[in-house]
Amino acid sequence: MPTPRRRDGTALVSTSVAGDSRHSDRAERAAVAALADSFVAGLCDWIRIPGIGVDPAHRGDVRRSAEWLADELRRDGWPQVEIWDDGPALPAVFACWPANDPDAPTVVVYGHHDVQPVDPLDRWEHPPFEPVISEDEIRGRGASDDKGQVAMHLLAVKAHLAATNQNAPSVTLKLFVEGEEESGSPHLRKLLDDHENQLACDLVVFTDTALHERDAPTVNTGQRGVLGAEITFDGGTDDVHSGRAGGAIPNPATALAKLVAALHDDDHRIRLEGFYDDVREPSAQEREDYAALPFDEQDWLKRNGGGAQVTLGEPGYSTFERLWVRPTAEVNGISAGYTGPGFKTIIPARAVAKISFRLVPDQHPDKVKLQLERFVAEHTPDGITASVAIRGEGVPPYAISPDDPANAAVHEAMKLAFDQHVRFARAGGSGPAAVLQQRLGVPLVYLGATLPDDRVHAPNERVVVPLLLKGAEAAAHLWRMLAQAEIAKRLSR
Numbered sequence: 001m002p003t004p005r006r007r008d009g010t011a012l013v014s015t016s017v018a019g020d021s022r023h024s025d026r027a028e029r030a031a032v033a034a035l036a037d038s039f040v041a042g043l044c045d046w047i048r049i050p051g052i053g054v055d056p057a058h059r060g061d062v063r064r065s066a067e068w069l070a071d072e073l074r075r076d077g078w079p080q081v082e083i084w085d086d087g088p089a090l091p092a093v094f095a096c097w098p099a100n101d102p103d104a105p106t107v108v109v110y111g112h113h114d115v116q117p118v119d120p121l122d123r124w125e126h127p128p129f130e131p132v133i134s135e136d137e138i139r140g141r142g143a144s145d146d147k148g149q150v151a152m153h154l155l156a157v158k159a160h161l162a163a164t165n166q167n168a169p170s171v172t173l174k175l176f177v178e179g180e181e182e183s184g185s186p187h188l189r190k191l192l193d194d195h196e197n198q199l200a201c202d203l204v205v206f207t208d209t210a211l212h213e214r215d216a217p218t219v220n221t222g223q224r225g226v227l228g229a230e231i232t233f234d235g236g237t238d239d240v241h242s243g244r245a246g247g248a249i250p251n252p253a254t255a256l257a258k259l260v261a262a263l264h265d266d267d268h269r270i271r272l273e274g275f276y277d278d279v280r281e282p283s284a285q286e287r288e289d290y291a292a293l294p295f296d297e298q299d300w301l302k303r304n305g306g307g308a309q310v311t312l313g314e315p316g317y318s319t320f321e322r323l324w325v326r327p328t329a330e331v332n333g334i335s336a337g338y339t340g341p342g343f344k345t346i347i348p349a350r351a352v353a354k355i356s357f358r359l360v361p362d363q364h365p366d367k368v369k370l371q372l373e374r375f376v377a378e379h380t381p382d383g384i385t386a387s388v389a390i391r392g393e394g395v396p397p398y399a400i401s402p403d404d405p406a407n408a409a410v411h412e413a414m415k416l417a418f419d420q421h422v423r424f425a426r427a428g429g430s431g432p433a434a435v436l437q438q439r440l441g442v443p444l445v446y447l448g449a450t451l452p453d454d455r456v457h458a459p460n461e462r463v464v465v466p467l468l469l470k471g472a473e474a475a476a477h478l479w480r481m482l483a484q485a486e487i488a489k490r491l492s493r
């Protein structure tokens with residue numbers, strides 16, 4: 001494919017060397033810049049493959065997406081490249097490039113290549129799988145989540161080798177790119193167990209996270225966990241006439257509404273007994289960093305609040321703290337009785353509420369499940385039969401200290417690449433970080449360079465190319481830095 005160009009015909013990415021090339025730590029920047037055009041072309045090729053993981057009609061495309069990545073890795077010189085396609089899991093890609101020094105640390109880079117569905121299709125300004133370059137963005141499904149960031153790491157390795165003039169990376173690199181993250185990674189635990197030896201490492205670099213803002217680069221240090229539950233209150237087997245029986249039998253809708261109302265106290269704290277016992281407070285440094293991030297309530301509401309008019313939450317915590325380091329209980333849906341046109345004077349037989357909890361370190365989904373079951377039992381009145389159905393196993397939360405040596409190295413690498421103050425932040429959403437960290441038994445750090453408003457999972461997904469290039473530069477710095485004696489020793493302890 002021809003070199004991607006802006007509409008005015010100029011090259012999207014300048015290949016001139018930015019920064020001061022007299023400093024050796026600028027060699028990575030120069031190497032990234034020299035490879036930028038082919039990076040953009042390659043990423044566009046990959047986006048053309050519609051690997052929608054959740055749609056069985058696209059199974060073949062998910063496989064083609066894995067094959068594209070494997071071919072690209074082989075072309076880049078990765079000596080071991082495999083597609084794992086032997087089990088119930090959608091095809092995952094694994095690659096390993098050993099360092100020349102057998103004592104160098106081993107790093108697993110985690111990402112995913114499956115993409116979200118594209119509907120509503122009529123809201124896209126361009127066909128989702130025909131990538132378009134506009135200003136400094138690539139638009140298309142998967143540009144940001146997560147093909148852009150996986151491609152960023154491929155670029156980083158090439159830049160690292162060029163900048164250090166080596167034929168192998170400074171640390172042993174392993175790439176693990178799964179094919180069903182957008183389906184909730186249902187077979188991730190099995191993949192990790194089946195390939196335990198191949199994935200053995202000293203550190204995981206998780207690459208499916210965003211910067212705080214374009215002008216406020218951040219290193220992510222954690223994600224919340226999640227537990228979903230459906231609570232059903234049954235009063236009887238049939239809806240009954242509210243004149244014949246009303247006032248004389250229990251109403252499951254009223255009883256369930258009382259339970260839902262009892263979930264929070266007036267200070268928005270969750271009233272499950274023991275719920276906060278394991279909640280780890282953020283460090284003073286983390287709170288200071290969160291407070292220093294740009295925040296405008298109205299602007300934030302407009303971009304994130306779905307039309308909400310105010311922010312609210314636990315007293316004593318900022319909006320970012322409420323999102324990142326405090327747990328939640330939210331009613332996702334509630335239904336009972338008749339809600340169709342007109343009126344139907346009944347007492348419903350059944351009421352249902354779907355509730356989800358976002359969890360923070362060191363809460364555990366199993367423990368919260370028991371706390372919820374006890375809470376439901378205590379709030380079930382006489383004459384109502386309650387049941388609680390938990391969705392899957394839940395996702396445990398994860399966080400790493402900003403002071404962790406590997407995390408400090410990521411921070412330093414980001415500072416070098418962005419030429420800017422880099423703060424620590426976290427993510428309010430959930431992902432497989434804790435599962436990776438627990439199964440592989442090593443620390444996990446985050447390195448991402450996308451933006452929260454990249455419209456991931458939505459129409460018109462985009463990625464900002466200069467940020468991906470900075471992310472690639474940061475990763476290239478990181479591989480060099482992790483091999484430095486002191487960090488390497490602490491990592492492989």
Ligand SMILES: [Zn+2]
Binds near residue numbers: 145208
């Ligand atoms: Zn993702």
